[in-house]
Each structure stands twice: as structure tokens, then as C-alpha cells.
Amino acid sequence: MAELVEQLGRCACSEAFSAGLHPAQWSALRYFERANRFSRTVSAFAQYHGTTRGTASQTIRSLVHKGYLQRLPVKHDQRSFRLDLTEKAQLVLASDPLGEFVSAAGALPVEQCSALVLGLRAMLDQVLEKRARRPFGVCTSCEHLGAADTEHQEGCGHHCRLQDEVLGAQELGRICVDHRCRQGH
Template structure:
């Protein structure tokens, strides 16, 4: 069946990614919504729109619009119509959205990585970069 060690590692990586988001359910933030929230917090003004979110997520405008609408409905983001082009909206985090980022589940993963020694962090970084590159060929 091939390299079982590689398959076991792939399963562990998938389980690790799922474990980052330990709280799930219809009332909770989904991983994609967290990703949009993080993106909006760090993106430049000209990228904080549906097109920027879509490009960040690697999806079309439909799913990006739905993710933004959900964040707006939950009170974590607000869209502001642009005066120079009323068809465009810039998306901004609300104070609640900024506050929520302090509870970002990805911080659990960051803390776990920081717990590794420097050599292990460097090895992990190199391996993950190679895996990411291979998956995005």
C-alpha cells in the first residue's frame, strides 16, 4: 500500500489541523471564518474587500461573500460602501472582531510550536514549506 509512515504522518497532520479548532458547532466560528478574520486584521485597506478575501481563501466571490456576511451577522466585521465607487465595500473589523482575535484558536498551535526547541522548529518549518510547495504545484 505504499509508505505507511507517510500515511500515518499525513493523518496526524490532518488531525492536528482539526484539533486547532477545538470548539465547533453552528454558533461557533468555523476555520474559514477565522482565516477571514485574521486576513482582515492584517490586510491593507485596498485588499479588504470580497475580491481580497476570495484571493486569500483561494475561492470564488460567492463563498467569500458568505464568509464576510457571516462575520457581519455575528458582529465581528462591517462593510463600508466606498464613496468613489458605490458598488464596492471595504470590510473592517469591529471592536468585537478585534477582541475575538485574542482568543484565536491558532494561538494554541503557535504556543505548541514555541514549545519546540529551535532545531525542531527549523525542521518543522522546512518540512511544512516543502509539503505546502508540493501541494500547490
């Protein structure tokens, strides 16, 4: 199984020299497409990729320079900025070389696909734990997710207790650097 994972990784990397981007830049674009607004930062990206802040900054700087990422100010923190995909990035992601893998996975029977996801997730969790890294997760399995109270009536009725922010429905499935697994997930 480990050899198959390695072979798949190699195939993904060798295909990821397209549209003038290299594998690390493609990975970063995918990350910023999937990450929630609290996690679209240089340090969260560095954590997710298990790389140094310096290497992450270099990748991000090149993507800003090429017009794929834009820096936006963060509310209540003038020293930080958030990184969002530009329209140019959304367009290039439509031809992501990883699309071939998505199609191959989509062709599997649903039960087989679900079992694979569970198995690979468990493998990844073990490897990350040994490296003292935490996996990112989504709001629906997070202990910080709460229902919006009368103070937080907007949005989809969900509230992040950690950030004290209302969450929109489209945000619940995005990966988050502050995710803490709720018991039973």
C-alpha cells in the first residue's frame, strides 16, 4: 500500500509542470482553494505542507507575482494579511493536472472509494502524529462549531466559538488550521 501511495505521488508530481507552474505552486493553489478564511495565511499553509515558513513564503510570493494570489487585510490585525485566489487562479485550477486522479477516483464504486478515503486518512493521521503535526479538518467535525445564538443570527445558523464568527454554509466544508476533532469523529 505504501508503494502504491508513493507511485501515485510520483505520477502527480511528474504531471504537475503545466501552465507555467511547478508542483509546489499547484499544491499551494489547491490549498488556498480549499482553506477557510482563517487558514489562508503563510503560516497555516506552511503547517499544512510540513514546510518552513521561508519556503512557504517563497512559493506564495511567486504566486502573488504571477497574479494567482492577492493579499487582503485582516480585520482587527494590521500586521497580518489573508491570501485569496484571483480570477486567474480560478481559471487555471479548472485545468488542474490532478483532475486525472479525481476522474480515476470517481470511476470507482462508491463503497470502494469511501473505504479508501478512510484507510488513507488513518495512514496520514498516523504519519502526521509521528511528526508532531496535526491534520487539518472541516467545521462539521470540529469541537469549536456551535449553533448561532441570538447575537449571531446571520449566516447559516453556525458559529465558530474559537474565532467568535458566524460561518456561512459554504464555509463548513473548508479545511481549517484550528480544527479540533470532536469526539466520535
